[in-house]
Amino acid sequence: ALLGREIFALLGWRRLMRVAEPLHARGALERVSGLLQRGGWRAVFTARLIPGLRVHTTQVAGVSQVPRGTYLAGLLPATVVYIAAFVGLGAAVGRPVLGLIHEAEHQVLLAVGLVMAVVVIFLLTRAPVRRTLASLEAAGWSGPLKFSLDSVGVVLILACLGLNFAGHAIAVTFHLPLFLDSIGTVLAGVTAGPWVGGSVGFISNLVSSNTIDPIAAPYGIVSFAVGFAAGLSRYLNWHKRASGWIALWLVCAAIAAVVSTPINFLQSGGRSGVGSGDAIYATLNSAHLPRILAAFIGEGVVDFPDKLITIVAALLIAQGLPARQITAEPVGLDLGEAFTFVIRSPGWWRKLLAAAICLLFIWLIVPYLLLVGYIIEIARHVRAGGRQLPPWVHRGRNIRDGFKVALVILIWTIPSALLSIPAAIVGAAVSEGSTKALGGSIAVAAEFLAAVGSVWGVVVLLIEAAILSQYLDRGFWAALSVPAIIRRLRVNVGLSIVVGVLVVVLSSIGVVGLAALVVGVLVTYPYASFIGSYLVGQYARLTDRTGDPSRQSQALRV
Structure with missing residues (x-):
């Protein structure tokens, strides 16, 4: 330290400033020098004790x-204090620290190897990914936030959902080392495009989570990603050649394994829920492999054979389907505009703040109705061709709209509540030890009714855009008309599914943000609600006048 001081004294302040001034460091050096000059030996003593400043x-x-x-x-x-402190720390905790270092050496080496493998994979796949994106653009893909939806048949969508549900039910019932929940997802993606495929996968997980697999809902993002990838493969014509089948299998399996692994950690500490995968994970974990890598391998052991069966089955079914007849013109949606129209509106932060204040005082009921009414006002404004947030001026009408819409949604959800009553009664009886009096068949029937009620609740969420569109078009009673809503849904089934899923996802994001209180109240929930109302307005505009085919075709040209 003394030698270093003498060397830098020979360098001198002027020579140092010649280097420091071009780097704009003169001011900082002058402040530090002043501190040492004014503080004297005390400043030197303090600074020499701080690691990084010595x-x-x-x-x-x-x-x-x-x-x-x-x-x-x-x-x-x-120097005396520094040496004494570290000698004391070494004597006190040196051996445990050395033990931790020796124990972590293996983990660190594996982690470094994993990082290097990721870098190598990135470098090797960068060029193929660029070529694939170029091929997608050449084939007509306009990006993830802009898409065109052909009208697809209701039967096809229901069949895809049925394939997913039946396959997963078989896997769960017979404890197969597979998931079998994506055949319909891939089929929908290959036949109807990425957004429909992803939406079918997401809906399937919602249905499964309310019936046969309570933990399926968080994995909806996995199913969406698999369906989206399958839909993109349609642009590349992978379904028409053997090499494409293999590529789609590898891509879907890799996506499922990569996206599922962090969810597995959040849900069950890294386990996939499938016996074979969990056994491999436990073995690798006991061998001191990094947990994230062990969990990924355990998930991959299940996903790769599962997606092989999925791809083969889905593509064989797709080849057997007759050529699809386009019954309506494609509908285009720009999600980028939906996500940015809020901040492009004049005075948007004041309108967002007003919504946040309503949410803060939601327990007073009237602010809640005012907020719901304003959300309907946004949808009405977008339906009429607006592209910005409307002003908060029609407060009386907003409150009336909020009350009517809340009542409409309540009426639609009544069947779900009624169907859950038997299960609640059985649950109360079980808690009191009266299971023998009820009998097993009654309990099973009650559980079945509760599952039907849960599925009905999911259906209401998914058709909420159609319900609100009916309200915007014809008022309160039209929003309760089942035939009218079915007709609107059938104008473009793909559009109905995608918008329904997006509205559910946006609502979920708002609720998750609400858990963080300030972030949710001030940003997440109002912002997500505004985006959802924009999508509802666009959906209403695209599906209006469902009773007049000529007007319907005109409405679809947007």
Whole structure:
């Protein structure tokens, strides 16, 4: 330290400033030098005790010509304290720390190897990915946020949902080392495009979570990603050649394994829920493999054979389907505009703040109705061709709209509540030890009714855009008309499914944000609600006048 001080004293302040001024560091160096000059040996003593500043203290003391005696007076006691402190720490915790270091050596090496493998994979796949994106664009894909939806048949969508549900039910019932929940998802993607495929996968997980697999809902993002990838493969014509089948299998399996692994950690500590995969995960984990890598391998052991069966089955079915007849013109949606129209509106932050205030006082009922009414006002404004947030001026009408819409949604959800009553009664009886009096068949029937009620609740969420569109078009009673809503849904089934899923996802994002209170109230929930109302307005505009085919065709040209 003394030698370093002398070397930097020879360098001198002027020479240092010649280098520091082009780097705009003169001011910082002058402040540090001033601190040492004013603080004397105490400043040297303090700075020499702080890791990271020890060497720089010597350097600055030299160039700023801190007297040798002053520097030495601070250096010696600091050195004694520093050495004594670390010797004491070494004696106290040295052995445990060394044990941790030896134990972590293996993990660190594996982690470094994993990072290097990821880098190598990225470098090797960068060029093929670029070529694939170029091929997608050449085939007509306009990006993930802009899409065109052909009208697809209701039977096809229901068949895809049925395939997913039946396959997963078989896997769960017979404890197969597979998931079998994506055949319909891939089929929908290949036949109807990425957004429909992803939406079918997401809906399937919602249905499964309310019936046969309570933990399926968080994995909806996995199913969406698989369906989206399958839909993109349609642009590349992978379904028409054997190499494409293999590529789609590898892509879907890799996506499922990569996306599922972090969800597995959040849900069950890294386990996939399938016996074979969990056994491999436990074995690798006990061998001190990094947990994330062990969990990924355990998930991949299940996903790769599962997706092989899925791809083969889905593509064989797709080849057997007759050529699909387009019954309506494609509908285009721009999600980028939906997500940015809020901040492009004049005074958007004031309107967002007003919504947040309503949410803060939601327990007073009237602010809640006002907020719901304003959300309907946004949808009405977009339906009429608006592209910005409307002003908060029709408060009376907003409150009336909020009350009517809340009542409509309540009426639609009544069947779900009624169907859950038998299960609640059985649950109360079980808690009181009356299971024998009820009988097993009654309990099974009650559980079945509760499952039907849960599925009905999911259906209401998915058709909420159609319900609100009917309200915008014809008012309260039209929003309760089942035939009218079915006709609107059938105008473009793909559009209905995608918008329904997006509205559910946006609602979920708002609720998750609400859990963080300030973030949710002030940002997440109002913003997500505004985006959802924009999509509802666009959906209403695209599906209006369902009773007049000529007007319907005109409405679809947007």
